[in-house]
Amino acid sequence: MLIRAGVRPRLLARSPQKISQVVFDHADVMKADSTDPEQVIAATRGLDAIYWVNPSVVSEDPLGDYARATHALTSAVESNGIRRVVFQSSIGAEKRHGVGEIDGLAATETALDALEVNVTHLRCGYFFTNLLLDIDAVRQGHLRTVLPLDLPLAWVAPRDIAEVAALTLLNPSWRGRRAQAVHGPKDLSWREVAKILSAQVNHVVDVEQINDMTMRENYRAAGMPAKMADAVLAMSTGLRDDFQPEQQRSLVTTTPTTLASWAQDELIPALAAAADLRSSRPQFKS
Template sequence: MRVAVTTPTGNVGRHVVSMLLRAGIRPLVLARDPGRLDAAVRREVEAVAVDQRDRQAVVAATAGVDALFWVDPPSTGDDPLADYELATASVVSAVRANGIERTVFQSSVGAEKRHGAGEIDGLAGTELALDALGATVTHLRCGYFFTNLMLQLDAVRAGAIPVILPLDQALPWVAPRDIAEVAVTRLLSADWSGRRVQAVHGPADLTWPQAAETVSAATGRPLRAERVSDDAMRNLLHASGMSAGLAEAVIGMSTGLRDGFVPEQPRTLRTTTPTTLAAWAYDVLRPAL
């Protein structure tokens, strides 16, 4: 079995690579800069330097692949949805040209809306394009990554995280490692076909105050969630150096999932994963503070 993995140094991709290695698979990893791979990992994988938005390069790199873990690379430009369209064209062309048997696509809760959820709309576009292809694909509709807190270390140190979701709105929080486990299970199993949607909700739905209380207890640092206006968040993102277009796409991921949004897939035994925010915050976040 030949398995290709994109974003192999990402929050989920690095775990996918490690799990495949432990399963006895030597994965093909597609990375913009293979030099960023850990030296020990680099020796165990087949690494190819590829820009995922370069359709021809992706098609060439995935020739002979049986299963593909695809993550649309994050955008840093002013038109994120245009970047997502380029990545979508790459994966669709690769699956079609190379007859890839199974694709696991890292999507997000909210992609089921199709429109109106900021950057998540780009993931929805990839889902729709793979569906139109008639590919055997599992869309992983993931909850809010624990690791997003690593992007807010200064706010955590200061004791207040600004949010634009209602403070009483709960959302699924999930460990990237658990997403990888679900992805690898699908990649290595040949006992499924057609279009599947698999939500990955983590162990619990949490409001921001609940998440802040959990993180505070795990790290020993006082932390609260502070509701701010959309404009205030926009100003914070601009001050961090984010372009106007990207800031709107990021804000849209929250504004598009408020006002009564409910994920298409409910929390069940299949959609619930084990790693708690408390355990992750103690093991990962606490040492980073």
């Protein structure tokens, strides 16, 4: 989006070789580990604005990783005199504590707010693309959540978050410290999500509410370290138990991409690719 706007952005990448070669014709790509202050400082010299996304990886210490990334970011902002920061945060960061991995985002918000810079925190809803992490459950037609099935939540396409971030970077007029929610087109309950998915994938997708301990056991069985499982689980329980979002839905926070259209563009092709992969595996008979 920035490239189409006529900007030549600088991209910080841990693995530059993973970026499409065509992008190199229109952007400057710098190798940098986002938890390494020296690398991030070196990669951001001469910039006047930065869009920052904390890394999210399977980790023995997810909140520690967020803290290290926060230190790298704030070190670069101060060392290089970067005057504007757009930070990808999350709904729930306003609680500051008790929301698992989102606590790491809240700590980044607090650290940026302490600097003498202009900062916009994008408080984003639940990503449509999280469903791709549960592609087998979608294929099998049975999703699980610890949330009440009729609890409405903001669901959003990451592409729409990118658009809000790009527009915010391109707008030089805002000042100070701001929090802007990115809510997607409408709030959806898990029951509504299952109904939409059923219509798009042409088979019934149901959803079951399970207890917290069972979900944690599922995360551990999938290979998550203990602290990671706790942090991921708390992202849901922290938004379930006595939470009221700071930003209410408005024209400013509402974005256009629907779950149905995202499913057509991304989920259905992912299901087809997964089916092709399974069919290509050798079959062994005993």
